[in-house]
Amino acid sequence: MFQSIILWFGLARFGFDTTLIRDLAAIREKPIGDETQRLVSSTFYASFLVLIVLAVSIFSMSHIFGNEFDFTVDKNILFKNTFTIVFVIFAFQFLGSSLESLFYSRDMFYRRNIICVVRNIFQFALIIGVYSLNKLNLIGLAVIVMVAACLEFIALLLVARKIWGFFPSVKSFDLNVIKKMVRPSSGYFVISIAGLVIFRSDNFLIAAFLSVEEVAVYAISYYLLDYTMRFIWNFGELLSPRLSACYYNNQISELRSIFWKMNLVTVSLALIGGLAIYFLGFWFLKVWVSEANFVPLNVLRVFAFTLFFQCVTKACAVFIKAIGKHQPIAWFSCLEAVLKIGISIILAQNYGMLGIALGTLIA
Helix, strand or coil: CHHHHHHHHHHHHCCHHHHHHHHHHHCCCCCCCHHHHHHHHHHHHHHHHHHHHHHHHHHHCHHHHHHHCCCCHHHHHHHHHHHHHHHHHHHHHHHHHHHHHHHHHCCCHHHHHHHHHHHHHHHHHHHHHHHHCCCCCHHHHHHHHHHHHHHHHHHHHHHHHHHHCCCCCHHHCCHHHHHHHHHHHHHHHHHHHHHHHHHHCHHHHHHHHCCHHHHHHHHHHHHHHHHHHHHHHHHHHCCHHHHHHHHHCCCHHHHHHHHHHHHHHHHHHHHHHHHHHHHHHHHHHHHHHCHHHCCCHHHHHHHHHHHHHHHHHHHHHHHHHHCCCCHHHHHHHHHHHHHHHHHHHHHHHHHCHHHHHHHHHHC
C-alpha cells in the first residue's frame, strides 16, 4: 500500500523529466556543455523545491491515509512512522530522475542499470541477513531500502561526474529553461496521471470495494503482468532518445525505419508474453507463492489479453511522445482512465477482482 501511494507522488515531476529527455536527446551529438548543464541543473533544483512543498503538504495531511483505510490505532502509528521513511526513499529517487535523464538521452542507461542491479543485490542481501537473525520488521525493511536508495543516488552523482565531469550546479539554474518546458510537460503530466489511474489504481479499488487483505493477493499476480509488460516496453522506451534525435535533426527515413522495427519487435514479444501468461501463468504462480495466494485463473487470462493490447499501444505512444506530438494522446489517455475506473467499479460489484481486471482490458 505504501508503494501504491508513493507512486502517485511521482506526478510532482509534472512531466518535466520526459521533456528533459527529449531536449537532451536533440543535442546529444554535442559534448556536455552549458546548454546541457542548464537543462539538467534547472530541473534538478526545481525538483528539490517541489520536493519541499510536497513534503509539507503530505505530512500535514498524513492522518487522512490511516483513517481512510480504517487502520487500528497501533497500525496507524506504524503506518505514519514507516510512511516517513518511505517518503525519504521517494525523495532520493525523485532527485535522481534528472540525472537518469542524462544517462537515458545519451544511450548510456545501462550504466544506471548496473548501479540499480548492485543496489538490489545489496538490498536483498541485507534483508535476508537481518531476517535470518529474526530482527526484521516493517520499519527495519523500510530503513534497509532507504539506505540502498541513498547509496544509489550518490553513485549516480559520482558516475555522472566521472563520465562527463557533470555535477548539478545552483549557478546553472535558469528559470527561463523551466518556463520553456512548461507547455510540452503539461501534456506529459496529463499522460502520467492517466497512466497511474490505468495501471496503478487497482490496489485502491480493491481496498475500497473488496478488502485490504485482497490487495496483496491481487498485487502478487499483477506483478506477473506488470513486469512482463514493462520488460517489453523497454524495447521501445530505450529507442525514445534516438527517435527524438532523428526527428529534430530531420532524419525522417531513419525515423520511419526505427519505428517499424520497434513495432515488429514489440508485437512479437507481446504475443509471446501474452501466450506465456495465458498458458503458464497459473503454473508459475503456483510454484512461486502456492495456489492459495493468487487470483483465479480467469483473472490471469484477462491479464494476458491486457498485456498484448497495452504493449502494441505503448510502442506507438513512445514514438508520438518522442517527436513531441503528444497532445492528442493526453486526451485519449484521460478518456481511457475514466472508462477504466467507471467500468471497474461497476463490474467489481458482481465479479470482484475479475471485474477490476476487466475494467483495464475493456478501457
